[in-house]
Amino acid sequence: xxxxxxxxxxxxxxxxxxxxxxxxxxxxxxxxxxxxxxxxxxxxxxxxxxxxxxxxxxxxxxxxxxxxxxxxxxxxxxxxxxxxxxxxxxxxxxxxxxxxxxxxxxxxxxxxxxxxxxxxxxxxxxxxxxxxxxxxxxxxxxxxxxxxxxxxxxxxxxxxxxxxxxx
Numbered sequence: 514x515x516x517x518x519x520x521x522x523x524x525x526x527x528x529x530x531x532x533x534x535x536x537x538x539x540x541x542x543x544x545x546x547x548x549x550x551x552x553x554x555x556x557x558x559x560x561x562x563x564x565x566x567x568x569x570x571x572x573x574x575x576x577x578x579x580x581x582x583x584x585x586x587x588x589x590x591x592x593x594x595x596x597x598x599x600x601x602x603x604x605x606x607x608x609x610x611x612x613x614x615x616x617x618x619x620x621x622x623x624x625x626x627x628x629x630x631x632x633x634x635x636x637x638x639x640x641x642x643x644x645x646x647x648x649x650x651x652x653x654x655x656x657x658x659x660x661x662x663x664x665x666x667x668x669x670x671x672x673x674x675x676x677x678x679x680x
Contacts, residue, residue, distance in 0.1 A: 515547035524551050526558070533562035533592070534584050541587065541595035549599045549667050557603070560663040564589060586658065600665035609659035616650035 514520045527548050536544045548558050565586045596602065620643060627639045634642070652658040 515550055521550055522553050525553055525556050527551055527556065528559050528561075530561045531563070533560060533564075533587055536587075537585050538587055538591045541591060545595045545599055548665075552667050554667060556667065558600070558663075558665040560661075560665065562587060562592075562661050562663075564592070564659045564661050565657065566659070589661075592663075596663070596665065598668070600667055602663060603666050604662070604664035606662045607659050608662065609653050609656060612658075612660040613650050613653035616646050616653060620646040620650065 529548070533541070533544070548560075552558060563586055565588050623639075623642060623646065627634065649658070653660070
């Protein structure tokens with residue numbers, strides 16, 4: 514889409530859910546340039562990503578090798594330079610602490626599912642899934658990982674159009 518002129522500036526909204534962790538810090542600037550090119554001048558982008566207080570360019574064992582190969586948690590210090598010349602940060606939220614509760618609920622639900630459907634997945638997968646969910650829960654509980662939502666408007670922009678609802 515980013516290189517196809519027929520899509521340029523054609524979207525009112527762009528949502529990126531869980532993508533930024535897989536883009537990699539070296540590709541943040543091209544990613545955000547693509548988002549801006551896709552948005553109409555009065556559009557908004559919502560970027561939902563797991564992040565860390567500092568750039569984590571290395572992958573973690575289990576997270577990187579088994580569950581999510583190629584994943585790299587961005588740091589705010591690597592996201593903001595890629596954003597600041599292209600967008601205005603209209604809103605920023607951190608839901609990381611609450612996400613630990615979500616992961617705990619997923620773990621409880623998974624255990625119940627595996628108990629009720631023991632042959633749905635291998636025992637090895639079930640152990641790794643439980644380990645993965647509990648490890649992630651701990652990372653969010655300890656505030657090592659964060660869950661960020663950025664709301665971005667392309668530069669130049671005015672606050673007036675954001676306050677009005679789309680017709």
